[in-house]
Amino acid sequence: MPVAPRPIEPVQDCKSLYKLLFQCQKHIKQVLDSEHQSGCNWVSISQEIEAVDPLLALHQFNLSDQPHFYFEKPYEGEAVAAFGKTLSLSTGGDRRFLRTQQFLKHSLIGMPRFMATHGVETAPMGITSPADLRCFCSYTFFDEPRSLHSPFASAMILLPEWQILRQPDRCLATANIALDADTNVTMLTDALWRKFQKIQQANYSLLNFAGSEAIAPPSWEFLEINDFQKTVEKALRSIHQNRLQKLVLSHAVDVISRRPFDWLFSLHHLRQLYPDCYIFSVNQGGSKTFIGASPERLVSVRNQRLTTDALAGSAPRGRTADEDARLGYTLLNTPKERHEHQVVVDFLRDRLLCLGLSPQMPAAPDLLRLSNIQHLHTPIHAHLPARLHPLELVDALHPTPAVAGLPRDIACEEIRRSEGFGRSLYAAPLGWVDAAGNAEFIVGIRSALLEGDRARLYAGAGIVAGSDPARELAEVKLKLQALLKALV
Numbered sequence: 001m002p003v004a005p006r007p008i009e010p011v012q013d014c015k016s017l018y019k020l021l022f023q024c025q026k027h028i029k030q031v032l033d034s035e036h037q038s039g040c041n042w043v044s045i046s047q048e049i050e051a052v053d054p055l056l057a058l059h060q061f062n063l064s065d066q067p068h069f070y071f072e073k074p075y076e077g078e079a080v081a082a083f084g085k086t087l088s089l090s091t092g093g094d095r096r097f098l099r100t101q102q103f104l105k106h107s108l109i110g111m112p113r114f115m116a117t118h119g120v121e122t123a124p125m126g127i128t129s130p131a132d133l134r135c136f137c138s139y140t141f142f143d144e145p146r147s148l149h150s151p152f153a154s155a156m157i158l159l160p161e162w163q164i165l166r167q168p169d170r171c172l173a174t175a176n177i178a179l180d181a182d183t184n185v186t187m188l189t190d191a192l193w194r195k196f197q198k199i200q201q202a203n204y205s206l207l208n209f210a211g212s213e214a215i216a217p218p219s220w221e222f223l224e225i226n227d228f229q230k231t232v233e234k235a236l237r238s239i240h241q242n243r244l245q246k247l248v249l250s251h252a253v254d255v256i257s258r259r260p261f262d263w264l265f266s267l268h269h270l271r272q273l274y275p276d277c278y279i280f281s282v283n284q285g286g287s288k289t290f291i292g293a294s295p296e297r298l299v300s301v302r303n304q305r306l307t308t309d310a311l312a313g314s315a316p317r318g319r320t321a322d323e324d325a326r327l328g329y330t331l332l333n334t335p336k337e338r339h340e341h342q343v344v345v346d347f348l349r350d351r352l353l354c355l356g357l358s359p360q361m362p363a364a365p366d367l368l369r370l371s372n373i374q375h376l377h378t379p380i381h382a383h384l385p386a387r388l389h390p391l392e393l394v395d396a397l398h399p400t401p402a403v404a405g406l407p408r409d410i411a412c413e414e415i416r417r418s419e420g421f422g423r424s425l426y427a428a429p430l431g432w433v434d435a436a437g438n439a440e441f442i443v444g445i446r447s448a449l450l451e452g453d454r455a456r457l458y459a460g461a462g463i464v465a466g467s468d469p470a471r472e473l474a475e476v477k478l479k480l481q482a483l484l485k486a487l488v
């Protein structure tokens, strides 16, 4: 067992930060001595700061070759930017979710364990509390090695060097820094203190978003990657032969622009256009950035309360209130749409029951109305016992029939065979877990992979008996259009 140091007071100045880091180093030495371990450890320091826009902080402080994650729920006033790498794991294989869970467990040994038991007030500066200490994760849709089709690691978990978190009532800057027995604490204090000051004092209005909107849209051209309508017709034949109940097929188009795409500008656009969605960006340290505005939550855990969303069945928004209400009414009352939705509800309920949980949900779906589209939506809640880690849930639920189909294995096989491009991070779980057992994972739909002057846009639709290929194509076009609007 590590020797617990005295409780630590929040840091007010550079001298106290030195004392805090010195005490942490002493603790790390004691842990290493008592457990006969060697090697590096790390410490997490947080400071409450004046409200900043984490997207602009990401823009100002992230280095382009460093990994980053960005998640924002504009409607709820919450955003988090994570950048730089203190610890990370890129892995794959059919135990990829378990591996990332083990990484999390192991990286919580030592200094973070001390934090968990001696977490103190974070204001104005101090040891990060477990509920603010987040690791960020991305998984590809299929478990597969990195390739041209799938340029991202099959599973990636990151303890970022920096995390800027904005919530409605506070803003927190967190530094996760390597600290071992040999670290020069004076130099580390100096560097860290200066960086916190810089984050506080940065000019967050430097980037003039309004100005960038004034630039005329670049000219661009479209490249269809697959013949969506044909694949839908083929899927319908499999459905009529009873091989499948539901198949979610996606369509990809490449947009080639005369000017490089600007993921920051696109993210800003996405949050303005789709404030009800989860805005996200993932970069694993390179030229490829995966961004999107997803309405779909895979797993959210807050204080052991789990929420997952069944989201399937779609209709456009109406141009007038009357037309909108009529489209919504038809969506709620069309047996084909209700069946497409119910398949997802049943799957989520059965999976949660298998894990020993008691899922609760309304008897019928409601409408989730987004700016451009409306969906059938059933929120599902359950109490999550401490024995179950959020990543076990992600493992159990991904991919749901909202993005794959049913039976799941046959649907996945069919997707691999017929889509003609790698899904990579499209429709895959992206999110974070904290050291207190909270988590939030979204499904990476309504998304695009940006690299230089190229953007690959993805959108899919669920196919069941009774689906009309032309209408399904219209649905994916509507979804693609929504994304394109934010890119150019």
Ligand SMILES: C=C(O[C@@H]1C=C(C(=O)O)C=C[C@H]1O)C(=O)O
Pocket: 248, 250, 296, 311, 312, 313, 314, 375, 402, 403, 427, 445, 446, 458, 459, 460, 461, 462, 463, 479
């Ligand atoms: C697969 C996507 O969306 C899914 C398919 C839906 C449908 O077919 O009605 C609705 C919501 C999502 O679960 C996508 O947008 O790419």
